[in-house]
Amino acid sequence: MGKRARIGLFAGAMAVAVTGRGCVTTPPPVAESVVAGTSTPVAESGVTGSSTPGARSSSPLAAGDATAPDVSAPPSPNTPPGAPQNSTATATRAADDAAGVAGAVGATPGASANGASADGRATSASATTGSAASQTPDERRAALDKQLDDSLGAFDARLHKEQQKIAEERDARQATVSAATAAAMADGGTGSPTAAGASTAAGAAAASGAAATVGGSGAPTAAGAATTAGAATAAGAPAGGSGSSTAAGSPTAAGAATAGTSSAGGGGSSSGTGADGSSATAAAGAHRGKRGETRNSHAGDLKSDKGTGGTPNASGNGAPATIIPDGNDDDIVARRLRKAAELETDPELKDRLWKEYVEYKKNTQVR
Amino acid sequence: MGTAIQARVCWATLAMLMAGCVVHDTRPLPKINATQASSEIPAEELLDVAVHVFDPGVPSEIAKNEQALNKKRIYPDIRAAESRYVAIMLRGTLENSGQWGAVRVCPENVQFVDVSVSGKIIESTGAKLALTVTVKDSSGRVWLNNKQYASAADTGSYKTDAALRARDPFQNVYSEVANDMLTAREALTAQNRRDIRRVTQLEFAKDLAPQAMDGYLSTDRKGLVSVTRLPATDDPISARIDRIRERDSGVVDTVNGYYANFADEMSVSYGQWRRASFEEIEKEQRTLNQARTRTYLGAAAIAASVFVPQQCGLYDYNCRRLSTGVRTAAAIGGAASILSGLKKYSDSKTHAQALKELSESFQNEVAPQVVDVEGRALKLTGTAEEQYREWRELLHQMYLEN
Numbered sequence: 001m002g003k004r005a006r007i008g009l010f011a012g013a014m015a016v017a018v019t020g021r022g023c024v025t026t027p028p029p030v031a032e033s034v035v036a037g038t039s040t041p042v043a044e045s046g047v048t049g050s051s052t053p054g055a056r057s058s059s060p061l062a063a064g065d066a067t068a069p070d071v072s073a074p075p076s077p078n079t080p081p082g083a084p085q086n087s088t089a090t091a092t093r094a095a096d097d098a099a100g101v102a103g104a105v106g107a108t109p110g111a112s113a114n115g116a117s118a119d120g121r122a123t124s125a126s127a128t129t130g131s132a133a134s135q136t137p138d139e140r141r142a143a144l145d146k147q148l149d150d151s152l153g154a155f156d157a158r159l160h161k162e163q164q165k166i167a168e169e170r171d172a173r174q175a176t177v178s179a180a181t182a183a184a185m186a187d188g189g190t191g192s193p194t195a196a197g198a199s200t201a202a203g204a205a206a207a208s209g210a211a212a213t214v215g216g217s218g219a220p221t222a223a224g225a226a227t228t229a230g231a232a233t234a235a236g237a238p239a240g241g242s243g244s245s246t247a248a249g250s251p252t253a254a255g256a257a258t259a260g261t262s263s264a265g266g267g268g269s270s271s272g273t274g275a276d277g278s279s280a281t282a283a284a285g286a287h288r289g290k291r292g293e294t295r296n297s298h299a300g301d302l303k304s305d306k307g308t309g310g311t312p313n314a315s316g317n318g319a320p321a322t323i324i325p326d327g328n329d330d331d332i333v334a335r336r337l338r339k340a341a342e343l344e345t346d347p348e349l350k351d352r353l354w355k356e357y358v359e360y361k362k363n364t365q366v367r
Numbered sequence: 368m369g370t371a372i373q374a375r376v377c378w379a380t381l382a383m384l385m386a387g388c389v390v391h392d393t394r395p396l397p398k399i400n401a402t403q404a405s406s407e408i409p410a411e412e413l414l415d416v417a418v419h420v421f422d423p424g425v426p427s428e429i430a431k432n433e434q435a436l437n438k439k440r441i442y443p444d445i446r447a448a449e450s451r452y453v454a455i456m457l458r459g460t461l462e463n464s465g466q467w468g469a470v471r472v473c474p475e476n477v478q479f480v481d482v483s484v485s486g487k488i489i490e491s492t493g494a495k496l497a498l499t500v501t502v503k504d505s506s507g508r509v510w511l512n513n514k515q516y517a518s519a520a521d522t523g524s525y526k527t528d529a530a531l532r533a534r535d536p537f538q539n540v541y542s543e544v545a546n547d548m549l550t551a552r553e554a555l556t557a558q559n560r561r562d563i564r565r566v567t568q569l570e571f572a573k574d575l576a577p578q579a580m581d582g583y584l585s586t587d588r589k590g591l592v593s594v595t596r597l598p599a600t601d602d603p604i605s606a607r608i609d610r611i612r613e614r615d616s617g618v619v620d621t622v623n624g625y626y627a628n629f630a631d632e633m634s635v636s637y638g639q640w641r642r643a644s645f646e647e648i649e650k651e652q653r654t655l656n657q658a659r660t661r662t663y664l665g666a667a668a669i670a671a672s673v674f675v676p677q678q679c680g681l682y683d684y685n686c687r688r689l690s691t692g693v694r695t696a697a698a699i700g701g702a703a704s705i706l707s708g709l710k711k712y713s714d715s716k717t718h719a720q721a722l723k724e725l726s727e728s729f730q731n732e733v734a735p736q737v738v739d740v741e742g743r744a745l746k747l748t749g750t751a752e753e754q755y756r757e758w759r760e761l762l763h764q765m766y767l768e769n
Contacts, residue, residue, distance in 0.1 A: 141769075144764055144768065145607075148607060148762075151758065159614070159617045159621055163620070163621055166625065166628055167624075170628055173631065177635075
């Protein structure tokens with residue numbers, strides 16, 4: 001290469017550089033093409049939607065700065081039919097956004113009449129506009145669908161979060177109630193043996209969660225005795241049996257031990273077990289513990305209030321009891337089943353609900 | 368003449384005694400339960416129900432007059448809590464009956480549901496609950512129009528904490544509403560029920576995409592909405608709207624969760640307040656009755672001592688002496704009885720005061736909870752509304768694209 005040629009090349013390069021810098025303060029000649037959507041070099045530069053060399057030469061602004069289009073610019077001839085309306089609308093919004101952002105970030109002076117120099121948001125908006133305009137209707141539909149999907153997804157996430165919060169609040173409250181009930185039971189837990197020989201509630205072991213054994217009529221007899229275990233097990237233990245029954249206490253913080261019973265008949269005894277945290281069972285035991293006598297059933301009482309607690313297998317008929325899983329990891333369905341089982345007053349239906357719950361838990365664990 | 372007066376005095380005394388000795392029946396009431404579904408209801412006929420938060424029923428004319436409110440036993444904050452609690456209880460009853468689809472408690476602005484229940488609390492104390500309930504379906508058919516339901520408390524529920532947890536003292540009211548709703552629904556044909564579901568779906572769709580979903584519904588002269596035509600099964604806009612509707616249900620479910628948690632949270636203290644309120648009201652009532660009886664009897668005795676004519680002969684001194692003694696004793700006894708009655712009136716005021724204090728204490732406890740739950744519900748529904756606006760716009764654009 002000759003010397004002249006080298007000088008000429010250098011001069012040309014300087015001229016280009018000077019022209020490029022000039023783009024900073026002068027209205028961009030690229031606006032038209034941006035709006036028109038002829039933006040192929042965008043990906044290349046990664047900054048603007050312009051395909052003109054002038055735009056590319058605005059690289060000093062490339063680190064996030066961009067040029068917002070003149071919204072009033074007419075569409076270029078290569079805009080697909082039907083596109084101008086949408087692209088203009090989008091461009092208008094983009095320009096609004098850009099203007100807003102420009103104001104916020106301290107826009108480049110001079111960005112007034114035809115456009116606003118803004119940050120990356122404006123760039124992407126104008127780029128989107130450009131690309132949207134170049135899309136086919138199917139692509140635009142797909143884009144809208146995607147936008148809807150994203151929006152629904154975000155909303156789902158929010159709803160999910162809210163629902164999780166609700167579930168947590170409910171669980172926390174239930175745990176508090178269980179603990180409070182168990183503690184209350186523990187306070188009045190020195191029940192006296194009853195004539196029927198039914199087991200009584202023991203509260204002594206509540207705080208430590210240690211086991212307590214209380215015998216009906218002073219000692220475990222055929223008529224019935226109940227062993228109350230503290231927080232040793234997480235789930236309700238098998239209950240029932242004609243001679244004695246075992247009740248597993250609550251896994252709650254209080255670790256209270258409970259054994260409420262309502263058996264008034266001789267022979268077969270039964271006991272309330274802490275199947276699900278002892279909340280339901282505690283009540284009967286507490287009554288007995290406080291009064292030191294067998295609680296008579298009132299006309300207004302429901303079956304659930306008569307000492308069977310929340311256990312599905314407190315019938316004391318000797319049949320093996322279903323082990324109720326711990327409810328700590330219940331999902332919403334399991335929680336509902338569990339709650340329904342706890343609240344159900346019809347023993348038969350209650351039993352079925354517990355079975356349903358156990359079945360469901362098994363299935364979910366297998367999965 | 369004398370005999371006639373005597374007879375009148377006797378009748379008057381008897382009437383007063385009868386009036387004063389009204390005994391309030393506090394036996395447990397017979398339990399009314401909501402009719403349970405005995406067979407499976409086809410999914411397309413299963414109607415969803417929205418129980419709107421009830422109107423607290425605080426009369427606007429005395430809303431700021433605390434004395435008047437106390438006299439009527441209206442405590443605004445408690446009523447505000449009750450308006451949500453009652454809705455939750457009704458929801459529970461409807462849901463447990465198995466006769467309905469999704470039953471949720473939601474704010475008044477939730478409109479697109481198959482059946483909507485709204486109501487007003489007329490009276491709510493521990494002793495009595497009175498409501499008016501209106502039930503409509505989405506096609507504009509009115510099932511129950513401001514029907515009044517009232518019941519005294521079932522004292523069985525107040526006997527133990529467990530009984531209170533197990534059954535609401537006013538469960539009969541909720542069960543009656545549920546049974547009436549069931550009767551109204553049974554009066555509809557299967558086609559009607561299917562139409563209701565479609566109308567709801569199309570109304571929601573129309574709200575989201577008015578242009579795209581125009582012309583599917585029509586309203587007749589009576590204001591009943593019916594389906595004119597159905598969108599194609601593969602209509603893309605309808606499919607998208609269905610997806611949005613799922614989110615709408617999610618919002619309503621979440622709000623319902625807020626209310627359920629709120630009701631759960633307040634249920635223990637509310638139950639105790641109701642029980643205490645019942646006891647105080649009962650005591651107040653009993654004391655008032657005693658006061659009334661004693662006052663009337665005292666007045667009657669004094670009146671008798673004055674007005675019962677002299678029966679003794681002119682020279683029958685023994686009789687006269689006896690008669691005078693009886694009159695004097697009656698007058699003294701009557702005066703003592705009136706004084707005792709006045710004391711009882713004062714005692715009844717003590718009970719009223721106790722009830723007021725109890726209520727104020729409970730109000731202080733429950734008011735922040737109401738604010739909290741309503742704030743959260745408003746926030747979520749507000750966000751959802753904002754979101755719907757965006758979706759509406761997207762659907763509109765999609766419609767234009769199509």
